[in-house]
Amino acid sequence: MKRILTLLVLGLMCSVSSFAQRSERNHAERFEQMGTMLRSPNVYRTASGAPGHMYWQQKADHEIEVELNDDNQSIKGWQKVTYFNNSPDQLTYLWIQLDQNERAADSRTPKMAQSSINSRMSMRQLEGIVWHDQDLGYKINSVKTMSGDDVSVTINNTMMRVDLPQPLKSGEKFEFTVDWSFNIHDRMSFIGGRPGYEFFEKDGNYLYTMAEWFPRMAVYSDFEGWQNKEFVGRGEFALTFGDYKVKITVPADHMVGSTGVLQNPEEVLSATELQRWEQAQKSYDKPVVIRTQAEAERLEKGKSKDKKTWIFHAENVRDFAWTSSRKFIWDAMAVKQGGKDVMAMSYYGKEGNPLWEQYSTRVVAHTLKSYSAKTFDYPYPVAISVEASNGMEYPMICFNYGRPDADGTYTDAVKYGMISVIIHEVGHNYFPMIVNSDERQWSWMDEGLNTFMQFMAEQEWDRDYPSRRGPAHKIASYMRSDQSLLEPIMTNSENIIQFGPNAYAKPATALNILRETIMGRELFDYAFKEYSQRWMFKHPTPEDLFRTLEDASGVDLDWFWRGWFFGTDPVDISLEAVNWYKLDNRTPAEKKADAKKAFDREESYVSKTYNAKDIEQTVLEADPATRDFYNSYNPFSVTPDDEKAYKDFMARLSQQEKDLLNSGLNFYEMKFKNVGGLVMPLIIQFNYTDGTSEVDRIPAEIWRLNETEVSKVFAKKKEVKSIVLDPFRETADIDESNNYWPRTFTPSRFELFKSAGGARGVSSGDNPMKRAQRK
Ligand SMILES: [Zn+2]
Numbered sequence: 001m002k003r004i005l006t007l008l009v010l011g012l013m014c015s016v017s018s019f020a021q022r023s024e025r026n027h028a029e030r031f032e033q034m035g036t037m038l039r040s041p042n043v044y045r046t047a048s049g050a051p052g053h054m055y056w057q058q059k060a061d062h063e064i065e066v067e068l069n070d071d072n073q074s075i076k077g078w079q080k081v082t083y084f085n086n087s088p089d090q091l092t093y094l095w096i097q098l099d100q101n102e103r104a105a106d107s108r109t110p111k112m113a114q115s116s117i118n119s120r121m122s123m124r125q126l127e128g129i130v131w132h133d134q135d136l137g138y139k140i141n142s143v144k145t146m147s148g149d150d151v152s153v154t155i156n157n158t159m160m161r162v163d164l165p166q167p168l169k170s171g172e173k174f175e176f177t178v179d180w181s182f183n184i185h186d187r188m189s190f191i192g193g194r195p196g197y198e199f200f201e202k203d204g205n206y207l208y209t210m211a212e213w214f215p216r217m218a219v220y221s222d223f224e225g226w227q228n229k230e231f232v233g234r235g236e237f238a239l240t241f242g243d244y245k246v247k248i249t250v251p252a253d254h255m256v257g258s259t260g261v262l263q264n265p266e267e268v269l270s271a272t273e274l275q276r277w278e279q280a281q282k283s284y285d286k287p288v289v290i291r292t293q294a295e296a297e298r299l300e301k302g303k304s305k306d307k308k309t310w311i312f313h314a315e316n317v318r319d320f321a322w323t324s325s326r327k328f329i330w331d332a333m334a335v336k337q338g339g340k341d342v343m344a345m346s347y348y349g350k351e352g353n354p355l356w357e358q359y360s361t362r363v364v365a366h367t368l369k370s371y372s373a374k375t376f377d378y379p380y381p382v383a384i385s386v387e388a389s390n391g392m393e394y395p396m397i398c399f400n401y402g403r404p405d406a407d408g409t410y411t412d413a414v415k416y417g418m419i420s421v422i423i424h425e426v427g428h429n430y431f432p433m434i435v436n437s438d439e440r441q442w443s444w445m446d447e448g449l450n451t452f453m454q455f456m457a458e459q460e461w462d463r464d465y466p467s468r469r470g471p472a473h474k475i476a477s478y479m480r481s482d483q484s485l486l487e488p489i490m491t492n493s494e495n496i497i498q499f500g501p502n503a504y505a506k507p508a509t510a511l512n513i514l515r516e517t518i519m520g521r522e523l524f525d526y527a528f529k530e531y532s533q534r535w536m537f538k539h540p541t542p543e544d545l546f547r548t549l550e551d552a553s554g555v556d557l558d559w560f561w562r563g564w565f566f567g568t569d570p571v572d573i574s575l576e577a578v579n580w581y582k583l584d585n586r587t588p589a590e591k592k593a594d595a596k597k598a599f600d601r602e603e604s605y606v607s608k609t610y611n612a613k614d615i616e617q618t619v620l621e622a623d624p625a626t627r628d629f630y631n632s633y634n635p636f637s638v639t640p641d642d643e644k645a646y647k648d649f650m651a652r653l654s655q656q657e658k659d660l661l662n663s664g665l666n667f668y669e670m671k672f673k674n675v676g677g678l679v680m681p682l683i684i685q686f687n688y689t690d691g692t693s694e695v696d697r698i699p700a701e702i703w704r705l706n707e708t709e710v711s712k713v714f715a716k717k718k719e720v721k722s723i724v725l726d727p728f729r730e731t732a733d734i735d736e737s738n739n740y741w742p743r744t745f746t747p748s749r750f751e752l753f754k755s756a757g758g759a760r761g762v763s764s765g766d767n768p769m770k771r772a773q774r775k
Contacts, residue, residue: 030679031704034558037566038543044222049547050534057539059084060217060242067249067307068324070206073197076181077214080146082242084173087220091168095220095228096160099212100182102231103191104137108157109232127190134185138215141179151176158231160215178215184208187390193233194392194399200327200349203300207325207349209388209399212237216319219438223541229440235493236439236446239318241537245311250324252306253299255291257330257347258322259396260314261381268310280332281343287331287361293350299326314395316379316537318436321394323347323386331357335365338377342368348387351403355410355418360385360400363419363461367426370457374525375430375532383426391421393428400425416466423461424454435535442542443493448507455508468505472517473729475501475509479570479676480734486568490542509732510564517681517730518700519555527552559679559700569677574738575725576709581667588642596636665715670723670741672710676734679703685727688718695727 041047043054061084066077085091102109110131118125143151143162152163168174187196187209195211219227219238227238248256256268265274273290280288303326314320327349334341346360364385368378380396388399402418404410430453432439432446439446455470468474478501479486485497489507496502515524530552531545546561563569586594653661672682682698694716702710725739733739 030562030707031559031701032562034546034561037562038546039223039541041543041547042222045541045544047547048551049531049544049549050551051538054088055538056086056088056222058086058217058220058240060240062214062242062244062246062320064214064244064246064320065249066214066246068208068210068251068254070251070254073184073206073208074181075184075210075213078177078179079214080175080177081217082173082175083168083217085168085170087222088170090170091164091220093164094162094168094174095218095226096162096178097212097216097218097231097237098138098140098155098158098160099216099231101137101155101158102233103185103193105131105133105135106137107131108230112232124190132191134183136183136185136191139181140215141181142177144177144179146175146177156230159218159228180215184210194390195321198389200351203327204303205300205325205327207323207327207388209321209323209386209390209392211319211321211392211394211399214320217242219539221438221539223539224438224441227438227440231440232494234499235441235443237319238438238440239436241316241318241436244314244317244320246314246320246322247309247311248322248324249307249309251304251326252308253302253304253326254308254324255296255326255328255330255347256310256322256324257328257345257384257386257397258310258312259317259320259394260312263311263313264309268308277332281334281341283333284336285333287333287344287346287357289329289331289357291328291330293329293353293357296327296329297350302326314380317395318433319394321397323388323397323399325349329353329357331361333361333365335368335378335383337368337372340377340381342378342380343382344368345382346385346387352387353404354408355402355404355415356387359415359419360387360422363422364426366461367423367457370423370460371427371430371453374453374456375435375529376536378429379434379536380429383429385422385426391425393425393433395429395433398422398425398428412466419461420454420458420468423457424450427453427457430532434537435532436537436539438539438541439493441492442490443496443499443503444489444507445540445542445545447504448489449511451504451508452511455512469508470512471729472509472513472732475505475732476570476734478502478505479732483568488568489565507565510560513564513730513732514549514557514560517683518557518560519549519553523553523555524549559704563678563680567678570734571678571680571732572674572676572735572738573680573682573725573731573733574673574675574735575723575741576671576673576738578671578720578723578741579669580720581669583661583663583665583667585661588638588646592636592638592642599636663717665717666719667713667715668720668723669711669713672712672725674703674708674710675738679707680731680733682712683726683728683730684714685724686714686716686718686720687722687724688716689721690718692718 042052044052044056046052061082062079064077064079066075068075083094101107110128113128115129140153140155140160143153145151145165149165151165154161162176164174185191185193185196186199187193188198195209195213198207200207217240219240221227229235244260246260248258250256265277269277276288276290280290328347329350330345330347332343332345335344344361344364346356346364348356348360364383368383372378382396384397386397386399387402389401389403390399391401392399400418400421402414402421404414427450428446431437431449437445451469455467458465458467478498481498487496487502489502491502493503515521527549531548534548535544546557550557679700681700682702684696684698685693686696687693696714698712702712723741726733
């Protein structure tokens with residue numbers, strides 16, 4: 001090997017200079033192992049990213065009785081909580097989440113929000129400043145032990161501390177009851193939020209989406225202790241698994257959809273509906289409509305004063321949500337999941353048709369198939385999509401948008417917006433409902449993973465699906481933002497400026513890049529499935545994800561986590577220069593002949609320029625010895641020394657080495673500059689003069705000795721006409737103008753607009769995908 005190297009260096013017409021020396025400045029530890037940047041592994045979480053041999057998590061079972069008052073839009077409930085202390089620790093108090101307080105008149109959310117006056121302000125902005133004085137917070141009527149004694153509690157905004165009558169030892173359980181009520185708010189108003197009601201003026205009916213509706217146990221964990229950071233609207237939830245038995249009393253003509261399995265269908269459904277329900281359970285190819293639009297429209301007019309109680313049971317869920325309205329159409333179909341049947345179902349008002357009857361339940365079924373193939377079989381008995389003009393997820397049930405215009409027509413944007421939000425919210429069953437990460441701390445752990453899965457499910461639904469997030473080049477505009485507008489993905493949910501790009505798009509894109517470019521599908525898919533299965537029904541942290549993806553694939557990804565998850569640098573790799581070399585394999589005779597040709601060319605130039613007499617005169621004036629030398633010396637004749645050196649050199653070469661010397665290879669020495677800072681592989685497309693092309697992939701580790709500039713030589717049989725860096729746009733390079741050799745000019749587009757009738761600030765494209773609140 002050494003000899004070939006020597007040969008190359010000596011034989012090249014120009015020697016390859018040793019390229020840029022490493023300076024202190026350009027070694028920013030992009031390839032150092034993460035070490036203390038990650039939590040230390042322990043008996044609860046291993047260094048491989050799996051749950052440890054002493055892993056534990058708490059459990060909270062609930063029995064709840066709740067009644068909805070449709071006359072004054074309020075709710076009251078009673079619950080019995082059985083809290084199991086599986087931790088090794090003794091607890092003196094428990095923390096409970098009272099999310100409804102976030103919408104109260106004295107909420108801290110509007111106080112924390114910045115505000116300013118602009119010459120043009122939306123009504124929402126104004127209302128956000130003024131806030132409201134409606135009576136919307138929780139009324140906690142009592143917290144009692146099972147023997148009826150009051151338990152001392154302290155409410156701190158959206159958090160309630162329950163002081164235990166005596167310390168709860170490891171392995172013990174504590175049972176208590178909470179009696180509560182609150183007024184439901186109009187979630188279509190400026191207060192917004194995930195749960196609440198929507199009022200339909202035309203038919204005078206309410207549609208309730210009941211979520212975060214009961215006092216919920218906070219998470220106590222090995223990595224955080226109590227997660228009791230208050231709810232201020234954005235950072236979502238951290239919740240404990242448990243079993244639920246819930247009795248929901250609503251007006252008799254309401255339809256209820258809920259987390260869990262309906263226990264008393266014969267008491268709440270009509271005979272016809274029961275029969276259709278039976279039919280739906282055997283329908284694997286298309287949904288069966290159980291309550292039709294005509295039936296729902298008839299009920300809309302009735303307004304029954306009677307009540308009915310719906311009973312649902314759910315096992316191993318971290319939350320429980322439900323919906324109720326007399327507006328609901330209901331359809332369902334069965335989906336095979338690991339030898340079991342799951343019911344995919346939808347509830348929607350007439351406003352959702354014709355889109356909803358055509359797509360919703362089918363998209364639910366598609367989502368389960370797509371996500372399960374990459375993670376685990378969907379373990380719950382039902383998966384429900386509800387049309388509620390928003391987008392929010394809960395175990396087994398989620399609320400989505402997508403309403404056609406009043407005449408039943410709709411744009412592609414509405415249709416694809418609806419399909420995307422259903423895939424997304426149903427997909428949240430996997431992350432974070434089952435792989436139960438802490439959303440209050442890390443939005444990306446569920447939103448990023450879920451958006452990545454959503455992208456794949458969309459592409460499987462339709463090859464040309466207009467996915468908004470996933471492909472690398474779509475994150476470039478965010479990565480191009482000014483650094484003052486960027487935070488690492490590893491940033492608490494409340495502290496993110498550009499929430500959608502940071503918590504959804506960037507991590508989703510990063511995972512897509514890992515799968516397509518860094519690890520390859522086979523290694524990535526295995527490792528991602530391993531993570532999903534290790535942490536199914538458990539509480540993972542970012543470390544568990546980072547470690548598992550490396551542990552199960554054998555790929556060192558520390559540089560990738562550092563760059564993509566802990567940093568804000570963008571990718572901008574510049575192809576700075578290309579030098580073309582050929583090996584010198586001429587015989588001494590050929591070399592001299594070439595030199596003579598070059599000399600003669602020069603000679604004819606010289607004789608035209610200078611007076612030949614002058615040169616002759618110089619020779620004549622020299623001493624006789626010099627004159628003889630001039631007359632006899634022929635610099636272009638091959639000397640015996642030349643012959644010997646060449647012969648000896650050739651004798652040292654093996655046949656293989658001779659072949660290499662005579663291969664006629666072209667050497668392209670390319671220089672790359674890391675302008676953006678984020679190290680990435682070099683993906684290089686060589687376009688040859690014969691019209692063919694070829695792609696070489698150089699791992700990101702080429703940057704490990706010099707993080708700012710590298711040189712790489714490529715040996716090619718064919719001659720290269722042009723070179724493109726990152727030809728498939730898979731690295732999120734924010735400046736592609738420096739990716740070409742030779743450099744090419746590509747025009748940037750600028751938009752032209754003309755105001756209509758003097759109106760100012762007309763926004764272009766009222767896209768519901770942009771407008772709707774996606775959670
Ligand atoms: Zn989401």
